[in-house]
Amino acid sequence: MNHDQTLAGSTPLPLSRRLGPYTAVVVAGVLARLSPRRLRAVLTLLRRGAAPADHSRALWAREAVTAVSTRCAGRYCLQRSIATAVLCRLTGTWPTWCTGVRTAPTAAHAWVEAEGRAVGEPPDTAAYHVLLAVPPMPSPR
DSSP states (O other), X not given: OOOOOOOOOOOOOOGGGSHHHHHHHHHHHXXXXXXXXXXXXXXXXXXXXXXXXXXXXXXXXXXXXXXXXXXXXXXXXXXXXXXHHHHHHHTTEEOEEEEEEETTTTEEEEEEEETTEESSOOGGGGGSEEEEEEOOOOOOO
16 A cells, blocks of 8 residues: 655654553554455454544554654555554444545545544555445444
8 A cells, every 4th residue: 555655753652651552553464465355354353342443543543653664654554553543442332444546646545533624644655545444333222
């Protein structure tokens, strides 16, 4: 997947707050190697029992992930988006995890959304057509 993005200038996390983001990045590195079908199945299992993430919680998770991983802060959008979703899940919430493509120029991208908008992504993310999405589980009625 590629999406033009520069390394974000992030504030370093205190040592005591790095365990969750590091764990999420490592888990995401493993999950990013799965086939799309299996990745979707695993993420669908992970979202169970989680409340929908609000935009501020998802943004916090994304910033924490990019603060501990230069790979996630750079062009590795798949690992970054998975790590963001996993870190949200570690706090009891789940954003909508998305992958999609665009044309002109052709590119693929992965990101998370919360409250109906992309989290920490440039405005051109709206040009991507979602191919796979794992939203929060619907509330029981």
